Amino acid sequence: xxxxxxxxxxxxxxxxxxxxxxxxxxxxxxxxxxxxxxxxxxxxxxxxxxxxxxxxxxxxxxxxxxxxxxxxxxxxxxxxxxxxxxxxxxxxxxxxxxxxxxxxxxxxxxxxxxxxxxxxxxxxxxxxxxxxxxxxxxxxxxxxxxxxxxxxxxxxxxxxxxxxxxxxxxxxxxxxxxxxxxxxxxxxxxxxxxxxxxxxxxxxxxxxxxxxxxxxxxxxxxxxxxxxxxxxxxxxxxxxxx
Numbered sequence: 321x322x323x324x325x326x327x328x329x330x331x332x333x334x335x336x337x338x339x340x341x342x343x344x345x346x347x348x349x350x351x352x353x354x355x356x357x358x359x360x361x362x363x364x365x366x367x368x369x370x371x372x373x374x375x376x377x378x379x380x381x382x383x384x385x386x387x388x389x390x391x392x393x394x395x396x397x398x399x400x401x402x403x404x405x406x407x408x409x410x411x412x413x414x415x416x417x418x419x420x421x422x423x424x425x426x427x428x429x430x431x432x433x434x435x436x437x438x439x440x441x442x443x444x445x446x447x448x449x450x451x452x453x454x455x456x457x458x459x460x461x462x463x464x465x466x467x468x469x470x471x472x473x474x475x476x477x478x479x480x481x482x483x484x485x486x487x488x489x490x491x492x493x494x495x496x497x498x499x500x501x502x503x504x505x506x507x508x509x510x511x512x513x514x515x516x517x518x519x520x521x522x523x524x525x526x527x528x529x530x531x532x533x534x535x536x537x538x539x540x541x542x543x544x545x546x547x548x549x550x551x552x553x554x555x556x557x558x559x560x561x562x
Contacts, residue, residue, distance in 0.1 A: 462496040499534055
């Protein structure tokens with residue numbers, strides 16, 4: 321029955337995305353006034369719109385837990401990476417943030433244009449120049465008091481194995497002395513495998529803020545990344561919802 325939910329998802333997305341983009345352009349003068357340099361109001365509108373795609377099928381459930389732990393100021397957020405729906409799930413977090421995403425998504429019509437408009441950050445995997453540009457962009461956002469979200473694995477992890485965490489997010493948190501927010505994703509790999517395009521008939525997606533921590537003085541960024549990766553391994557190896 322997965323073909324029914326898949327057809328419905330893509331039909332709704334293809335029919336509503338152009339309308340949503342047009343609404344965003346129309347509302348931008350109101351939702352992103354001049355003093356709102358990073359378009360927070362517009363970002364909240366877009367995030368709510370996109371997160372709601374995870375509720376358009378009656379047998380899908382998406383929950384956000386632990387949002388009360390989110391710091392009010394700038395932070396670096398990290399999350400495990402499982403599928404194309406991870407960003408949609410994370411958009412349910414009640415905090416504006418700019419995420420680092422693979423560069424190819426910025427070439428998707430309408431989607432890429434809105435990602436650029438909201439200040440999300442492209443990254444071409446395997447390119448040192450692109451990595452340097454990504455770090456520079458994130459430095460600028462954090463200096464401006466913005467929050468950034470990074471998938472430290474860099475790409476989808478082959479379950480149940482986890483990929484090593486790259487050190488970039490941890491270096492950013494240390495460099496700017498901002499909290500690191502550990503967000504656990506569960507169920508997105510059941511909803512869609514990697515890039516899809518097939519979607520499951522049933523899915524239970526959970527976005528869980530697990531911890532907020534200050535950069536530790538006793539660990540360098542590489543050691544900190546390894547320590548956090550081990551915690552994710554423990555969380556994801558446990559029973560679902562545990």
